[in-house]
Amino acid sequence: xxxxxxxxxxxxxxxxxxxxxxxxxxxxxxxxxxxxxxxxxxxxxxxxxxxxxxxxxxxxxxxxxxxxxxxxxxxxxxxxxxxxxxxxxxxxxxxxxxxxxxxxxxxxxxxxxxxxxxxxxxxxxxxxxxxxxxxxxxxxxxxxxxxxxxxxxxxxxxxxxxxxxxxxxxxxxxxxxxxxxxxxxxxxxxxxxxxxxxxxxxxxxxxxxxxxxxxxxxxxxxxxxxxxxxxxxxxxxxxxxxxxxxxxxxxxxxxxxxxxxxxxxxxxxxxxxxxxxxxxxxxxxxxxxxxxxxxxxxxxxxxxxxxxxxxxxxxxxxxxxxxxxxxxxxxxxxxxxxxxxxxxxxxxxxxxxxxxxxxxxxxxxxxxxxxxxxxxxxxxxxxxxxxxxxxxxxxxxxxxxxxxxxxxxxxxxxxxxxxxxxxxxxxxxxxxxxxxxxxxxxxxxxxxxxxxxxxxxxxxxxxxxxxxxxxxxxxxxxxxxxxxxxxxxxxxxxxxxxxxxxxxxxxxxxxxxxxxxxxxxxxxxxxxxxxxxxxxxxxxxxxxxxxxxxxxxxxxxxxxxxxxxxxxxxxxxxxxxxxxxxxxxxxxxxxxxxxxxxxxxxxxxxxxxxxxxxxxxxxxxxxxxxxxxxxxxxxxxxxxxxxxxxxxxxxxxxxxx
DNA sequence: AGCTTCCTAAACATTT
DNA sequence: TAAATGTTTAGGAAGC
Numbered sequence: 001x002x003x004x005x006x007x008x009x010x011x012x013x014x015x016x017x018x019x020x021x022x023x024x025x026x027x028x029x030x031x032x033x034x035x036x037x038x039x040x041x042x043x044x045x046x047x048x049x050x051x052x053x054x055x056x057x058x059x060x061x062x063x064x065x066x067x068x069x070x071x072x073x074x075x076x077x078x079x080x081x082x083x084x085x086x087x088x089x090x091x092x093x094x095x096x097x098x099x100x101x102x103x104x105x106x107x108x109x110x111x112x113x114x115x116x117x118x119x120x121x122x123x124x125x126x127x128x129x130x131x132x133x134x135x136x137x138x139x140x141x142x143x144x145x146x147x148x149x150x151x152x153x154x155x156x157x158x159x160x161x162x163x164x165x166x167x168x169x170x171x172x173x174x175x176x177x178x179x180x181x182x183x184x185x186x187x188x189x190x191x192x193x194x195x196x197x198x199x200x201x202x203x204x205x206x207x208x209x210x211x212x213x214x215x216x217x218x219x220x221x222x223x224x225x226x227x228x229x230x231x232x233x234x235x236x237x238x239x240x241x242x243x244x245x246x247x248x249x250x251x252x253x254x255x256x257x258x259x260x261x262x263x264x265x266x267x268x269x270x271x272x273x274x275x276x277x278x279x280x281x282x283x284x285x286x287x288x289x290x291x292x293x294x295x296x297x298x299x300x301x302x303x304x305x306x307x308x309x310x311x312x313x314x315x316x317x318x319x320x321x322x323x324x325x326x327x328x329x330x331x332x333x334x335x336x337x338x339x340x341x342x343x344x345x346x347x348x349x350x351x352x353x354x355x356x357x358x359x360x361x362x363x364x365x366x367x368x369x370x371x372x373x374x375x376x377x378x379x380x381x382x383x384x385x386x387x388x389x390x391x392x393x394x395x396x397x398x399x400x401x402x403x404x405x406x407x408x409x410x411x412x413x414x415x416x417x418x419x420x421x422x423x424x425x426x427x428x429x430x431x432x433x434x435x436x437x438x439x440x441x442x443x444x445x446x447x448x449x450x451x452x453x454x455x456x457x458x459x460x461x462x463x464x465x466x467x468x469x470x471x472x473x474x475x476x477x478x479x480x481x482x483x484x485x486x487x488x489x490x491x492x493x494x495x496x497x498x499x500x501x502x503x504x505x506x507x508x509x510x511x512x513x514x515x516x517x518x519x520x521x522x523x524x525x526x527x528x529x530x531x532x533x534x535x536x537x538x539x540x541x542x543x544x545x546x547x548x549x550x551x552x553x554x555x556x557x558x559x560x561x562x563x564x565x566x567x568x569x570x571x572x573x574x575x576x577x578x579x580x581x582x583x584x585x586x587x588x589x590x591x592x593x594x595x596x597x598x599x600x601x602x603x604x605x606x607x608x609x610x611x612x613x614x615x616x617x618x619x620x621x622x623x624x625x626x627x628x629x630x631x632x633x634x635x636x637x638x639x640x641x642x643x644x645x646x647x648x649x650x651x652x653x654x655x656x657x
Numbered sequence: 658a659g660c661t662t663c664c665t666a667a668a669c670a671t672t673t
Numbered sequence: 674t675a676a677a678t679g680t681t682t683a684g685g686a687a688g689c
Contacts, residue, residue, distance in 0.1 A: 449662085449664090450663080450664080467678095468677080468678060468679085469677085469678090488664095488665065488666080489665095491665075491666070491667085492666095494677095494679060494680085495665085495680085495681090496663090496664095497679075497680095499680085499681085505679080511672085511673080512678080512679085659689100660688100660689085661687100661688085661689080662688085662689100663685100663686085663687085663688105664685085664686080664687105665684085665686105666682100666683080666685105667681100668682080668683100669679100669682100670678100670679075671677100671678075671680090672676100672677075672678065672679085673676080673677070673678085
């Protein structure tokens with residue numbers, strides 16, 4: 001019975017005369033000695049022992065054959081064919097993870113080999129101890145171990161060390177081979193692609209076949225005794241992913257050798273099963289054809305029940321998955337480093353509370369300032385990281401500073417396009433805060449409009465007013481890009497200051513300063529969403545807000561929180577109005593929600609606008625002195641009134657320059 | 658296609 | 674007077 005199993009096992013492997021011949025000699029000798037060994041131990045061979053012996057013989061034969069086959073499959077340059085004597089097959093039998101070095105070399109990618117090697121070393125040490133204290137009859141089946149069984153521990157350890165050394169050599173050889181074949185890049189870290197290539201299906205299949213042949217004596221014993229090991233078969237099969245399960249046109253060794261009658265465990269299988277597909281069992285190394293789900297389940301329970309073999313297969317599968325995960329982690333780490341190098345945000349998992357330190361300027365953008373309306377996508381991030389899941393949607397796509405030079409005018413200063421960004425946008429403060437160093441040092445155009453930059457510069461200033469020259473300085477200080485083509489962009493700045501109503505020129509004793517009329521700024525674009533809480537909410541929950549990354553959302557949440565928590569907000573109609581009009585970016589959208597959804601009744605923009613003096617609407621207030629909203633900033637250096645602060649959208653508390 | 662926004666350029670006026 | 678500052682117009686590009 002087990003003999004049949006063994007023969008079938010051998011038969012199902014691809015024919016390899018050399019392998020078989022060598023296999024025969026090996027297993028024959030081993031078997032003979034095993035009998036003697038058993039006799040020495042028990043005096044007679046029980047039926048169970050006989051079964052065990054036969055099974056182990058068969059398994060050993062299969063293993064040796066595989067070993068030979070693996071050696072034969074090695075590339076011609078691989079001279080590390082291993083003599084069977086050097087392979088502690090018995091150890092492999094005892095430890096399901098144990099795979100012959102040749103097969104490892106063929107099956108696993110370098111990182112996998114690395115991990116497996118380490119694990120194997122540990123197992124070997126275990127086995128050394130184990131062998132030293134116990135007499136393992138089943139381990140003496142193989143010729144190699146038969147000789148070892150009579151040796152002292154030191155000899156065994158030496159053999160194991162040789163084994164380890166050889167495995168390491170094989171591993172290196174394997175790497176070289178793969179590199180020669182172009183399967184593995186010359187870099188130390190293989191890419192996922194190379195990993196997949198290295199772990200081609202046939203390799204994995206071999207691995208599984210090998211593992212399928214691994215059965216402990218305990219299992220043989222249990223099988224002989226008809227023990228039911230399948231009680232947890234469903235768990236054993238479902239718990240482990242079949243990430244690397246493969247389909248190979250080879251018949252499974254396992255199919256032929258497992259004759260253990262297994263009880264049907266009542267697995268609850270739906271119409272589909274992860275291990276069943278295309279009419280065949282997808283258990284690693286098994287390709288048994290199953291006409292239907294019922295048959296498959298029966299097959300699963302019979303052939304892949306909870307036993308040592310299945311456990312070993314699961315272990316290998318786990319290792320495969322583990323290795324893949326490790327590899328994934330490495331690659332992810334590399335990606336992070338790459339992105340970090342390119343100043344891409346996902347690479348810099350900054351905590352939200354990261355100080356927004358604009359060191360060079362000596363100014364700090366408070367997190368409150370992240371609520372600034374305005375904003376454009378994170379340029380470096382969006383520009384080159386289509387993979388980042390955090391920044392999808394319109395805000396991501398917009399112009400990036402990395403490509404702005406590609407179009408338009410022949411000058412070095414390309415247009416600052418805002419497009420989508422202005423609508424869903426990233427708060428400029430957040431953007432700048434997180435990439436201030438980038439913009440400071442890289443000659444990259446910020447993806448913000450002149451207007452938004454000017455506004456930000458003004459709002460960032462302690463008094464929310466800047467002279468033209470101060471605005472210039474802010475530009476050059478914050479952006480390396482604006483340290484050249486000064487005539488062009490300065491002209492643009494002046495042009496924007498004059499053109500946009502949102503910028504209010506205020507005469508000062510020392511000259512003129514520029515301030516921001518927030519209402520006008522918000523009015524720059526059609527208030528598509530103004531006053532519509534539903535739309536706002538939809539936007540937030542949907543495309544716009546949902547497309548923001550976590551930090552942005554956190555910033556927005558915090559900004560909205562600060563708004564809600566702001567006593568002045570609740571007491572200042574002007575603030576509410578101001579919030580109400582915001583529409584062109586996320587922060588203002590949030591504010592809208594706050595005002596429309598959770599705060600007091602909204603007031604019309606007009607109610608607020610009277611406090612702000614727009615250029616084309618000079619009023620008596622402006623005539624006699626200056627707008628109320630500007631008074632505080634211009635005439636006093638005092639903290640802004642609460643309404644003013646709210647009006648300015650959570651402006652940073654002054655601690656700048 | 659038309660509208661809007663933005664950018665760039667430039668001319669011109671005003672202020673320092 | 675020159676430079677800085679401010680205003681305005683024009684044209685092109687791009688998105689909607």
